[in-house]
Amino acid sequence: MAHATGTVESHVQHHFKSSDQQFSSAKLGMWLFLFTEIMFFGGLFVAYIVYRAWNPELFTLAATQLDTVLGAVNTVVLIGSSLTVALAIRAAQFDKQKQIINYLLITIFLATVFLVIKYFEYTHKFDMGILPGAMYTFEGIDHPKANVFFSIYYMMTGLHGIHVVIGIGLMVWLVLKAMKGAYTSSYYTPVEITGLYWHLVDIIWIFLFPLMYLID
Amino acid sequence: MATASNGNTLKVRYFDIDENPKEHYLNAEKGLKSWLFTVDHKRIGIMYLASIVLFFAVGGLLALVLRTELLTPAENLMNAETYNRVFTVHGAVMVFLFIIPSIPAALGNFLLPIMLGAKDVAFPRLNLASFWIYSIGALFTLVSLAVNPIDTGWTFYTPYSVQTGSAVILMTFGVFIMGFSSILTGMNFIVTIHKLRAPGLTWGRLPLFCWAMYATSVIQVLATPVLAITLALLIMERTLGIGIFDPALGGDPVLYQHFFWFYSHPAVYIMIVPAFGVISELIATFSRKTIFGYWAIAMSSLAIAFIGSLVWGHHMFVSGQSELSTVVFSFLTFFVGIPTGIKIFNWLATMHKGSIDMKTPMLYAVIFLFLFTIGGVTGIMLGAISVNVHLHDTYYVVAHFHYVMMGGTVMAFLGGLHFWWPKMFGKMYSEFWGKISAAIIFVGFNLTFLPQFIMGSQGMPRRYYSYIDQFQTMHQLSTIGSYVLGVGFLIIAVYLVHSLIWGKKAPANPWGSRSLDWMTSSPPAHHNFNYTPVINNGPYDYHKPISEFTLGIAEDHEHGESVEKAKEETKA
Amino acid sequence: MSAHHAIPLKTLLSTTLALVVLTVVTIAVFYLNIPAPFDVVVALFLATFKATLVAMFFMGLYYDEKFNTVVLIFSFLFFFVFIGITLLDTLFRESSISIW
Structure with missing residues (x-):
């Protein structure tokens, strides 16, 4: 809602001096939040590295149970969704209301594709008895700590999946707001911030893919 | 004429501070809703203050119960199992519910924007959310106490935390939630310091409290997420049996300790660095002297934040971690002493030849210097591997961290509370009772914890409800000391509440401070300053007489009128 | 308005192309069976490079x-x-x- 009232546009909160100051504050805040996200996932990466250093043979054995093709497809899907969210921001910067909504919808679609593929991967493993934690019953991997590998796998991809779901939720909210014409070239902070979040989700998958699926 | 960072020229005028204003943040809005859903950082700070005082009382009463049990080796009040629960809850409440939010969330929220000359923190609604997240987390921990109080110790070590029947999930989930509150507060403060400083407030003019808050916020942002993932994995370990930390399923419990202390050691600095900030303000103000070594104090906070995140393994010397890492952690631990020592010496140098005014806050600052130095030096001793193996899990460690946390942070918190009390509520407390209770607390504190050093070095292990007869005298001294402490805190509570109702009205700057937080009325206006201040002086410019100490005006807050008009208003 | 820099369309598209190509390279390297530990080193190098591209151009850190x-x-x-x-x-x- 960028209708000007007086000299200051109404989207600028009272404690900021200018729209620019507010925008760059929001961005810095988001980068700090991404910092915490990196440390949050970082814990899981530490568990991964420690266990891989202890049991390199386990990781080679267990990774054969993961479908490289599906992992690769999901990588490309997420890269594509990163592009579309960047395009949505660009559309906002050029005041193209329709395009904002369209690009966000494509992003939501791609994110859903990612989750559907993940769903098939998970259910396939569940059927084989590769269940998380103590429910693990699969006997195809001859290693006493095979359950730990899949615990790490489920924790990492699961936490990533939760972030994808949150991302979809955020973008649905953006679409609803964008339909009311909330975002213009002078105010599109939520789109920008959600974009940053979504790119981080992409970056984490960029690391997860070779670390989980491509071990030999 | 002064030039702001964006190149615009600002006209600078001088204005007088409004003494005893009719309208201020406390009465700007009325009703319970105006408090619970406020976005005003001052009110949020006061709400935090009320919450942490409540939890301090809970944790403190539990401590008195523990000390009462320890009057004799026999089973006085409770059995071993109950004792385990009580010390765990005492630790968890004091750490997660009181001390971590104490100075940053309560005093920090109230003061930081005022010290920066800003109207509010960068994200006021997030700030409110952060308070509510803290409340929800606290609720979870309280429910866990009602269901089945946790008995693992506040560190939740695996594998016991996986096996015990107590409500570990509820408790850790509560702490998990409170972690987000801490993260959001940290983010908010960093952005506020970066983006919302008033015109003329350069990094070199930032009050040292702000530097300390900055360093604290950095630690909150970098370490707290690791606590979140640790507790999430612990909850998963209990519900699903993921086997990452549980040795029965192929996991490694020492890895849990790495995860836990990667947060919890830096968290020690979340607790103490804000205290350093408070002490810097107190000592400069009551020594009437420019702070000695401004940049050394400012940068040592950041150095502590950095070095402090490299040393977590000194909690794990007897955990079975590799000898190599033990040696490295011990070596790195000694480095933390350097920036901390720098601070102590700079404070002493500030006091040297100053005209020291021993008001209650300054009394607490001196008590802090005394007690914290003991706590810090015994910490260095515990960092030495051979000494640590002897003293590990004894009362020596308990005494050490109480000297740091209570003798350090709580004393600084009390000093800060007394210092800013007039600013917060516009009322003066009784200086006489302030000094009396400070003395009682000092005596009580040392009576409680000095015997614990002695017992610990003689081998009294921590976390036992009973002990061999030779320690009885020491334990009884310690227990009597804890009662004295309790009386001290009770007196403080009485005269502070008394001052709220019957206290004398406080002037805007009762201590003659040069810092920006005293350049506004007591209590401050709804938006802190009626005008965007332009800062012409440093916060410790005690070489200038206070009559020369004035602020410029950049912009009228309330009406968006021109600067010229604002000037006329202040003259009139 | 430096913070509001619109990233050129060409940059966005070529970044995407580079990311897809690098993904293909990552998989190709996997099938080359480079002996450990260099397989991990190469894979992580490629992943870091991809992440840097995302951060610089999609997230706009470059501007x-x-x-x-x-x-x-x-x-x-x-x-x-x-x-x-x-x-x-x-x-x-x-x-x-x-x-x-």
Whole structure:
């Protein structure tokens, strides 16, 4: 809602001096939040590295149970969704209301594709008895700590999946707001911030893919 | 004429501070809703203050119960199992519910924007959310106490935390939630310091409290997420049996300790660095002297934040971690002493030849210097591997961290509370009772914890409800000391509440401070300053007489009128 | 309005292309069966390069205030501190006191 009232546009909160100051504050805040996200996932990466250093043979054995093709497809899907969210921001910067909504919808679609593929991967493993934690019953991997590998796998991809779901939720909210014409070239902070979040989700998958699926 | 960072020229005028204003943040809005859903950082700070005082009382009463049990080796009040629960809850409440939010969330929220000359923190609604997240987390921990109080110790070590029947999930989930509150507060403060400083407030003019808050916020942002993932994995370990930390399923419990202390050691600095900030303000103000070594104090906070995140393994010397890492952690631990020592010496140098005014806050600052130095030096001793193996899990460690946390942070918190009390509520407390209770607390504190050093070095292990007869005298001294402490805190509570109702009205700057937080009325206006201040002086410019100490005006807050008009208003 | 820099369309599209190509390269390298530990090194190098592309051009760090880049670099630095020091323990558990 960028209708000007007086000299200051109404989207600028009272404690900021200018729209620019507010925008760059929001961005810095988001980068700090991404910092915490990196440390949050970082814990899981530490568990991964420690266990891989202890049991390199386990990781080679267990990774054969993961479908490289599906992992690769999901990588490309997420890269594509990163592009579309960047395009949505660009559309906002050029005041193209329709395009904002369209690009966000494509992003939501791609994110859903990612989750559907993940769903098939998970259910396939569940059927084989590769269940998380103590429910693990699969006997195809001859290693006493095979359950730990899949615990790490489920924790990492699961936490990533939760972030994808949150991302979809955020973008649905953006679409609803964008339909009311909330975002213009002078105010599109939520789109920008959600974009940053979504790119981080992409970056984490960029690391997860070779670390989980491509071990030999 | 002064030039702001964006190149615009600002006209600078001088204005007088409004003494005893009719309208201020406390009465700007009325009703319970105006408090619970406020976005005003001052009110949020006061709400935090009320919450942490409540939890301090809970944790403190539990401590008195523990000390009462320890009057004799026999089973006085409770059995071993109950004792385990009580010390765990005492630790968890004091750490997660009181001390971590104490100075940053309560005093920090109230003061930081005022010290920066800003109207509010960068994200006021997030700030409110952060308070509510803290409340929800606290609720979870309280429910866990009602269901089945946790008995693992506040560190939740695996594998016991996986096996015990107590409500570990509820408790850790509560702490998990409170972690987000801490993260959001940290983010908010960093952005506020970066983006919302008033015109003329350069990094070199930032009050040292702000530097300390900055360093604290950095630690909150970098370490707290690791606590979140640790507790999430612990909850998963209990519900699903993921086997990452549980040795029965192929996991490694020492890895849990790495995860836990990667947060919890830096968290020690979340607790103490804000205290350093408070002490810097107190000592400069009551020594009437420019702070000695401004940049050394400012940068040592950041150095502590950095070095402090490299040393977590000194909690794990007897955990079975590799000898190599033990040696490295011990070596790195000694480095933390350097920036901390720098601070102590700079404070002493500030006091040297100053005209020291021993008001209650300054009394607490001196008590802090005394007690914290003991706590810090015994910490260095515990960092030495051979000494640590002897003293590990004894009362020596308990005494050490109480000297740091209570003798350090709580004393600084009390000093800060007394210092800013007039600013917060516009009322003066009784200086006489302030000094009396400070003395009682000092005596009580040392009576409680000095015997614990002695017992610990003689081998009294921590976390036992009973002990061999030779320690009885020491334990009884310690227990009597804890009662004295309790009386001290009770007196403080009485005269502070008394001052709220019957206290004398406080002037805007009762201590003659040069810092920006005293350049506004007591209590401050709804938006802190009626005008965007332009800062012409440093916060410790005690070489200038206070009559020369004035602020410029950049912009009228309330009406968006021109600067010229604002000037006329202040003259009139 | 430096913070509001619109990233050129060409940059966005070529970044996407580069990311897809690098993904293909990552998989190709996997099938080359490079001996350990260099397979991990190559894979992580490629992943880091891809992440850098995303951060610079999709997230706009290339055009943004430099402090945001500092924040990102620090987050990785602290991650390395975490893993590096933890490995000092987990990799050397077996060592006995005699090595000192």
